[in-house]
Amino acid sequence: MISRRDFLQVSMAASALVGASGFGNWSRLAAQQALTQDQLLEFDTFGNLTLVHITDIHAQLMPIYFREPEVNLGIGAAKGQMPHITGADFRRFYGIEDGSPSAYALTYNDFSSLARAYGRVGGMDRVATVVNAIRADRPDALLLDGGDTWHGSYTCFHTEGQDVVNVMNALKPDAMTFHWEFTLGTDRVSELVESLPFAALGQNIFDAEWDEPAELFKPYKFFERGGVKVAVIGQAFPYMPIANPGWMFPEFSFGIREENMQAMVDEVRADGAEVVVVLSHNGFDVDKKMAGRVTGIDVILSGHTHDALPEPVVVEKTHVIASGSNGKFVSRVDLDVRDGQMMGLKHKLIPIFSDVIAPDPAVTALINAQREPHIDQLREVIGRTDENSLLYRRGNFNGSWDDLICDALLSEREADIAMSPGVRWGPSILPGQEITREDIWNVTSMSYGAAYRTEMTGEFLHVVLEDVGDNLFNPDPYYQQGGDMVRVGGLGYRIDVSKPQGSRISDMTLLKTGEKIDPAKSYVVAGWASVNEGTEGPQIWDVVENHIRKLGTVSVTPNTSVEVVGA
Amino acid sequence: MDFTRRDTLGLALGAAALTVLPFRANAAVDDRIAEFTGGADMGEGGLTLTAPEIAENGNTVPIEVSAPGAVAILVLAAGNPTPGVAQFNFGPLAATQSASTRIRLAGTQDVIAIAKMADGSFVKASSTVKVTIGGCGG
Numbered sequence: 001m002i003s004r005r006d007f008l009q010v011s012m013a014a015s016a017l018v019g020a021s022g023f024g025n026w027s028r029l030a031a032q033q034a035l036t037q038d039q040l041l042e043f044d045t046f047g048n049l050t051l052v053h054i055t056d057i058h059a060q061l062m063p064i065y066f067r068e069p070e071v072n073l074g075i076g077a078a079k080g081q082m083p084h085i086t087g088a089d090f091r092r093f094y095g096i097e098d099g100s101p102s103a104y105a106l107t108y109n110d111f112s113s114l115a116r117a118y119g120r121v122g123g124m125d126r127v128a129t130v131v132n133a134i135r136a137d138r139p140d141a142l143l144l145d146g147g148d149t150w151h152g153s154y155t156c157f158h159t160e161g162q163d164v165v166n167v168m169n170a171l172k173p174d175a176m177t178f179h180w181e182f183t184l185g186t187d188r189v190s191e192l193v194e195s196l197p198f199a200a201l202g203q204n205i206f207d208a209e210w211d212e213p214a215e216l217f218k219p220y221k222f223f224e225r226g227g228v229k230v231a232v233i234g235q236a237f238p239y240m241p242i243a244n245p246g247w248m249f250p251e252f253s254f255g256i257r258e259e260n261m262q263a264m265v266d267e268v269r270a271d272g273a274e275v276v277v278v279l280s281h282n283g284f285d286v287d288k289k290m291a292g293r294v295t296g297i298d299v300i301l302s303g304h305t306h307d308a309l310p311e312p313v314v315v316e317k318t319h320v321i322a323s324g325s326n327g328k329f330v331s332r333v334d335l336d337v338r339d340g341q342m343m344g345l346k347h348k349l350i351p352i353f354s355d356v357i358a359p360d361p362a363v364t365a366l367i368n369a370q371r372e373p374h375i376d377q378l379r380e381v382i383g384r385t386d387e388n389s390l391l392y393r394r395g396n397f398n399g400s401w402d403d404l405i406c407d408a409l410l411s412e413r414e415a416d417i418a419m420s421p422g423v424r425w426g427p428s429i430l431p432g433q434e435i436t437r438e439d440i441w442n443v444t445s446m447s448y449g450a451a452y453r454t455e456m457t458g459e460f461l462h463v464v465l466e467d468v469g470d471n472l473f474n475p476d477p478y479y480q481q482g483g484d485m486v487r488v489g490g491l492g493y494r495i496d497v498s499k500p501q502g503s504r505i506s507d508m509t510l511l512k513t514g515e516k517i518d519p520a521k522s523y524v525v526a527g528w529a530s531v532n533e534g535t536e537g538p539q540i541w542d543v544v545e546n547h548i549r550k551l552g553t554v555s556v557t558p559n560t561s562v563e564v565v566g567a
Numbered sequence: 568m569d570f571t572r573r574d575t576l577g578l579a580l581g582a583a584a585l586t587v588l589p590f591r592a593n594a595a596v597d598d599r600i601a602e603f604t605g606g607a608d609m610g611e612g613g614l615t616l617t618a619p620e621i622a623e624n625g626n627t628v629p630i631e632v633s634a635p636g637a638v639a640i641l642v643l644a645a646g647n648p649t650p651g652v653a654q655f656n657f658g659p660l661a662a663t664q665s666a667s668t669r670i671r672l673a674g675t676q677d678v679i680a681i682a683k684m685a686d687g688s689f690v691k692a693s694s695t696v697k698v699t700i701g702g703c704g705g
Binding site: 208211238239241242244253254255256258320323463464467468471474476478479500 | 617619623624629648667675695697699
């Protein structure tokens with residue numbers, strides 16, 4: 001029933017072409033020799049309905065590098081289950097060869113050398129080419145955007161999302177759901193949603209005052225495609241006012257609202273839906289749990305946790321599909337729907353290799369038009385990485401980008417301890433690469449970026465780490481918020497991820513003196529991305545830019561200050 | 568570099584009152600349950616308690632209870648200094664045996680509902696509601 005090997009065939013064919021040696025020496029042409037656009041798009045059209053899923057673009061209109069995580073721990077029932085398998089184990093699970101295009105796209109090992117061989121990924125003009133090719137094959141394919149689209153770049157910040165809206169509209173999506181979009185604030189997000197020529201969905205977006213469905217967002221929409229009546233139900237990020245500043249959108253309430261999801265599925269089935277698709281921003285583990293508890297969902301197109309999986313995960317009768325982030329992947333899902341039910345599914349996670357897939361000229365021009373007013377600001381070189389330093393973010397505990405940001409906070413704001421949010425967006429920078437202002441904004445841009453400086457007691461620091469740790473490592477996915485552990489600078493600690501909240505964190509150490517953190521003592525802490533209203537301080541991108549400018553060449557060393565046990 | 572002193576921190580305010588450990592049920596909860604049930608055993612099923620998994624605002628958490636055929640439903644917040652939240656009584660002419668309200672929770676804790684059915688039996692449902700500092704969403 002499930003197509004197993006489409007994506008993997010690409011990697012195998014490619015490895016056969018180039019052999020197994022000398023990845024680091026390849027020129028950019030190697031990617032084009034190893035892969036063709038036709039191979040990436042190859043798909044035996046199946047059934048009568050096609051879904052195209054893209055999610056968590058984070059405003060990355062241009063090709064980027066993006067390293068997948070090395071550490072992505074699963075807790076409880078999720079331990080050792082996808083997507084909590086990384087690196088060599090991930091490749092073994094799917095039969096991916098070391099050094100192959102799939103290895104580069106899906107795992108972290110040898111990232112810098114493979115990146116030089118295979119080049120950048122993403123770019124919405126390349127995504128447009130893929131979408132157009134699928135539509136050439138299946139003209140009435142549904143294009144579904146899982147949200148986290150209008151956030152995450154210099155131009156997105158300065159146009160309050162308009163640049164991404166303009167480009168995405170050219171791709172003609174059929175529906176969208178939401179998360180970071182709300183950090184534009186109620187007025188702006190409402191204005192943009194009202195302008196959309198497609199459906200804005202979220203069965204769990206409620207009016208906070210009346211605890212009733214919000215008028216602006218519909219729970220679902222029906223489509224007639226391929227002679228099939230399809231219902232697409234939206235599921236926005238459940239914990240928006242908790243994980244992001246609720247004061248920016250106090251009119252709205254969210255939550256998982258599982259009972260309402262079941263009610264919506266029942267409602268669309270009663271109205272004749274032959275296939276039910278949930279366009280979700282729950283995060284993968286939450287979607288898996290929901291798939292096991294809500295009956296009648298055929299496909300969940302999963303977003304938020306940025307996982308990229310080459311095969312669906314099947315829970316009961318529901319196929320859960322994860323399509324990565326930052327414009328790096330597009331999923332094509334073909335369904336065979338007959339006699340009022342789904343009879344089969346065929347899936348392919350298409351990696352957007354920017355040097356292999358030809359950009360769509362019209363969308364390239366449109367992207368350039370969005371960037372043109374800001375181009376001097378975007379391109380200004382602030383510094384560079386040295387030959388051994390890769391800047392990346394993804395991973396449960398540390399990323400070298402966050403280490404650099406924490407160093408910037410410690411030095412520029414003269415703090416003992418720095419904290420940086422464990423977000424999962426933000427592209428990578430290769431060793432020996434220039435760092436432009438655009439690159440800095442790609443990992444810091446947000447509507448609440450003030451870098452605060454305050455004092456916290458040792459006891460309170462412990463409470464913070466325990467609280468964030470439970471958002472990530474609570475064994476029940478419904479109590480997880482997505483995201484990774486808060487990053488710290490100047491502070492070491494030990495975490496036992498198997499313990500309950502309150503007893504995970506121990507051995508907190510002030511790195512500059514080597515002494516244990518004293519619960520009663522106050523420490524100067526600098527951080528950014530506060531969810532509290534009225535936070536003051538310089539913007540984080542300015543703090544980081546000043547720091548990198550002073551350094552000139554950035555050199556990062558492996559971070560050994562967090563000891564992880566119990567995994 | 569401009570050093571503003573009065574910067575606040577994201578993770579901090581409003582969280583100062585939070586303790587690390589979830590609030591646990593206390594003797595007052597057991598007493599209140601015993602008073603309502605007369606010490607009778609409580610079954611499961613037939614009572615639906617709807618509450619958010621994580622509170623958006625611990626000061627006003629929407630909850631709903633529903634137990635078709637119940638004559639009364641008791642709602643307790645097991646970790647609050649005063650656990651009693653409400654007791655809903657349904658007369659014979661009540662169209663539905665359900666109620667919704669908003670409650671205040673001092674921290675992460677279990678919300679407990681117990682329904683007294685028409686035949687004098689009792690059923691119980693509970694749900695953990697987490698009250699968190701927040702921030703850092705991916």
